[in-house]
Amino acid sequence: MGSHSLSLSTVSNGTATPRSPPSLGRMVTVLSIDGGGVRGIIPGTILAFLESKLQELDGEDVRIADYFDVVAGTSTGGLVTAMLAAPDENNRPLFAAKEINDFYLENCPKIFPKNGNGILGSVKSLLGSITGPKYDGKYLHSKVKQLLGGIRLHQTLTNIVIPTFDIKLLQPTIFSTFETKKEVSKDALLSDICISTSAAPTYLPAHYFQTKDFNGKSRSFNLIDGGIAANNPTLLALNEVTKESFKQNDDFFPIKPADYGKFLVLSLGTGSAKQEEKFNASMASKWGVLGWLYNSGMTPLIDSFSQASSDMVDIHASVIFQALHCESNYLRIQDDTLMGDTASVDVSSKENLLKLVQIGKELLKKPVSRVNLESGMYEAVQMAGTNEEELIRFAKMLSSERQLRLGKMHLN
Numbered sequence: 001m002g003s004h005s006l007s008l009s010t011v012s013n014g015t016a017t018p019r020s021p022p023s024l025g026r027m028v029t030v031l032s033i034d035g036g037g038v039r040g041i042i043p044g045t046i047l048a049f050l051e052s053k054l055q056e057l058d059g060e061d062v063r064i065a066d067y068f069d070v071v072a073g074t075s076t077g078g079l080v081t082a083m084l085a086a087p088d089e090n091n092r093p094l095f096a097a098k099e100i101n102d103f104y105l106e107n108c109p110k111i112f113p114k115n116g117n118g119i120l121g122s123v124k125s126l127l128g129s130i131t132g133p134k135y136d137g138k139y140l141h142s143k144v145k146q147l148l149g150g151i152r153l154h155q156t157l158t159n160i161v162i163p164t165f166d167i168k169l170l171q172p173t174i175f176s177t178f179e180t181k182k183e184v185s186k187d188a189l190l191s192d193i194c195i196s197t198s199a200a201p202t203y204l205p206a207h208y209f210q211t212k213d214f215n216g217k218s219r220s221f222n223l224i225d226g227g228i229a230a231n232n233p234t235l236l237a238l239n240e241v242t243k244e245s246f247k248q249n250d251d252f253f254p255i256k257p258a259d260y261g262k263f264l265v266l267s268l269g270t271g272s273a274k275q276e277e278k279f280n281a282s283m284a285s286k287w288g289v290l291g292w293l294y295n296s297g298m299t300p301l302i303d304s305f306s307q308a309s310s311d312m313v314d315i316h317a318s319v320i321f322q323a324l325h326c327e328s329n330y331l332r333i334q335d336d337t338l339m340g341d342t343a344s345v346d347v348s349s350k351e352n353l354l355k356l357v358q359i360g361k362e363l364l365k366k367p368v369s370r371v372n373l374e375s376g377m378y379e380a381v382q383m384a385g386t387n388e389e390e391l392i393r394f395a396k397m398l399s400s401e402r403q404l405r406l407g408k409m410h411l412n
Helices: 002-006 037-058 076-085 097-111 118-131 138-148 190-197 234-246 289-293 300-323 350-365 387-411
Strands: 008-010 016-018 028-033 070-073 159-166 171-176 207-212 218-224 263-268 330-333 369-371 378-380
Touching: 028 076, 028 234, 037 076, 037 097, 037 263, 037 350, 037 387, 070 076, 070 234, 076 097, 076 138, 076 159, 076 190, 097 138, 097 350, 138 190, 159 190, 159 234, 171 234, 190 207, 190 218, 234 263, 234 300, 263 300, 263 387, 289 300, 300 330, 300 369, 330 369, 330 387, 350 387
Parallel strands: 028 070, 028 263, 070 159, 263 330
Antiparallel strands: 008 016, 159 171, 159 218, 207 218, 369 378
C-alpha cells in the first residue's frame, strides 16, 4: 500500500476520505482480469454489474477501485485495470465500470481494423502476419497516451499489478505499485505499461521505452504481451500481497504463505473456445512454423500458451482455496463455450463486439462453475447459484469490509 493508502476515496455522501488499508479490516481484496483482446468486453460487462450492486449498497459515487486492495490485469485486462485505477483531475477513477464497454465498442474497430472481406482479406491478413505485426498499433498507442497522459504507476488509486515480458532478457517484467518505492526505475508511465502488456506477438509491435532512477541512470525495457508470462494474473497479485506482508508493511496484517483465508479474490476470464473442435493431433503433427503461428485465421501457438497459462493459475488457486476450506473466498468467472469470431482476440466488427456484450450478460445468469481438474472443463458447482447471485454476495462482503475499515479509521 504505502503512499496509496492515502489516496482519496469518495464515500456515499460525496465527502473525501483517505483510503483505508487492509490492516484495519479482515481480509485483502483482489481483482484479477485476464488477457484476451476484444474479449475484454466480457469482464467489462461483469464489472459493470458488480459496480452497480456496490452503488446500490454505498451510493452512486463509489467505484471498483474503492473496494479492491489490488487490481491485476494482463494485456486487455491491463488496460481495464488502468481505466479502473488511474486518477482523473478530481483524484477519482478515469472510468466507471459501466463505461468500459463503451470504450471497447468505440475504439476496437480502430485498434483492429479489418483487412477486407473474403479471400482478398484473408490473403492480406496472412501476408501481414508473415511480414510483420498484423496491426501497426498507432491508434492504440495514441489513444492510451491520450487517456493516461503523464500518470505514473505510483499514482494509481489502488495497488495494481500488470505483467509484461522482456523479449531482450527473455524474462517476465512485472509492474507493481508495491515496487515503485524500492525500485524507482519500475515507476514507468502507465501508458507505456499498458502498451507493453498489450503487445501480443504477431498482432501488435513490441514496445521500447526508458525510465530513470533518482540518480538519473536510465533503464531500458523491450517488452511484449504480459500473456507470455501470466495471461491470468491472479497468482501474481496474491504473491505481491504476500511479499508485502513479509516486509512488515504496516498497511498489511501478517499473512502466512498458506493463509489464503484472508484473501477475497474475484478472477475474471475473457472466455475461451474449449468446446469448439478446431484442431487435432493429426493436423498439428503436420504444421511447421507458419502452421503454428497462423492457421485457419487463428494462432494455435499463441492461443495454446495463453490458455494454458490462464488454466494453470485457475487450477492452482482453486485447489489451494478448496484444500484450505475457504473456496467461497475465490470466485472465477469464465466462459469456455465461445465459438467462431467470438473466440477471436481481434474480430472488431460491431456485430461481434455486441455478441461479446451479450455473452457477458448471459454469463451472469449461468451457474457458478469450477474447473474440473481431470477434463479441464468448467462444471457447475452444486448449490452455488448463478454468477450474478455470487457477485451480489461478493458486493455485500466488499461493502462490509470497506465500512469496517472506514469505521476504524474514524475511531482512530
